[in-house]
Amino acid sequence: MLLAFELSGEHETLPAGEILACMRSLDIEHTVVKSEGQCLILKIGDETPAISTLPALLSARLAMTHHIIAVIFECRLSESSILGSVIDAEIAISRGETFSVRARKIQQSPITTERMERLIGEVIFERNRVNGARVNLTSPDHRFRAILTDDSCIFGEVLASTERREFEERKPHKKAFFYPGAISPKVARAIVNLCEIRTGNRVLDPFCGTGGILVEAGMIGASVIGIDVQESMVRGARMNLGAHGFEYQLICGDACNLPLRDQSIDVVVTDPPYGRSAVVMAESIVSLYRYALFEMHRVIVDGGHAVVVSDFELPWTDEIGFTTIELHTQRVHRSLTRYILVLEK
Numbered sequence: 001m002l003l004a005f006e007l008s009g010e011h012e013t014l015p016a017g018e019i020l021a022c023m024r025s026l027d028i029e030h031t032v033v034k035s036e037g038q039c040l041i042l043k044i045g046d047e048t049p050a051i052s053t054l055p056a057l058l059s060a061r062l063a064m065t066h067h068i069i070a071v072i073f074e075c076r077l078s079e080s081s082i083l084g085s086v087i088d089a090e091i092a093i094s095r096g097e098t099f100s101v102r103a104r105k106i107q108q109s110p111i112t113t114e115r116m117e118r119l120i121g122e123v124i125f126e127r128n129r130v131n132g133a134r135v136n137l138t139s140p141d142h143r144f145r146a147i148l149t150d151d152s153c154i155f156g157e158v159l160a161s162t163e164r165r166e167f168e169e170r171k172p173h174k175k176a177f178f179y180p181g182a183i184s185p186k187v188a189r190a191i192v193n194l195c196e197i198r199t200g201n202r203v204l205d206p207f208c209g210t211g212g213i214l215v216e217a218g219m220i221g222a223s224v225i226g227i228d229v230q231e232s233m234v235r236g237a238r239m240n241l242g243a244h245g246f247e248y249q250l251i252c253g254d255a256c257n258l259p260l261r262d263q264s265i266d267v268v269v270t271d272p273p274y275g276r277s278a279v280v281m282a283e284s285i286v287s288l289y290r291y292a293l294f295e296m297h298r299v300i301v302d303g304g305h306a307v308v309v310s311d312f313e314l315p316w317t318d319e320i321g322f323t324t325i326e327l328h329t330q331r332v333h334r335s336l337t338r339y340i341l342v343l344e345k
């Protein structure tokens, strides 16, 4: 089966990165068939266990995907080729069921989406006229979607969509405790996913601030531990985490001297201070990162991952014993590039 992921496009590499990490953490064998701008297509064996529940599981976890689509065909980008392929696909709608067709351009293309939606809709309607198929744009039984790139059309049926509104509702300023510099829930969820977390894993954020990363990790079933050097942040994080009904542990402490046993944590996900506006409790920003990385390495289990967000490429990760397995960069503005490093012990 081919699954197409229609990506949000808010970052160049993170959306695909979080999908591939989720597939690995769920032990789903897959091959990348296409990775182009806002579309990732994966081939998954039809015999994959729990394949029918996979789209719902993924859509509940992913932050930067809009839709997960079962691909029916991919064809050249031309009106005749698309309509010919829809006719050949002989899309069948059961008696009395409803459908919708939506198209989205993810690259420059001369095709108008409204016209394509109407023409494809007419073909499906005619094919199923005797069954009494009807169009319903608000809550159809079948949602068909055409993704238009600059040279092809990927067409399929939507199996699951992410609830983008829920991320909006968890934005830092809407939480019980707000402090400037808190991470956005979408970025937090994406970096949590990059860690390949499995249900029940112990996840540590040693610079937890208002608890933004811990909220996202707890929501996908991790057991979360947060540490911050400021008592006021620990109190605030408690207010934010308390709203979600899962277990958590918060400690006021120093990331450079963690009050945790060796190898007692499965993954670390963290967004340390950049030293611009956030409080830095250390000799310097360099010593803070260096000693905190030593401590992360000590407490993580062998083979465990750490995702660290920083505003400079951390030069000593190898020497500490980590292997860098992924690097995502994001240019925030002219003088700030954010680096997201995925490290493995």
Ligand SMILES: C[S@@+](CC[C@H](N)C(=O)[O-])C[C@H]1O[C@@H](n2cnc3c(N)ncnc32)[C@H](O)[C@@H]1O
Binding pocket: 181, 182, 183, 206, 207, 208, 209, 210, 211, 212, 213, 227, 228, 229, 230, 233, 253, 254, 255, 256, 271, 272, 273, 274, 278, 279, 280, 281, 282, 288
């Ligand atoms: C960028 S903020 C984290 C923001 C957090 N991701 C959120 O969503 O609110 C960095 C945090 O590191 C904390 N911090 C600074 N030095 C620290 C240290 N040595 N050990 C632990 N926490 C420290 C600060 O108090 C601050 O809350």
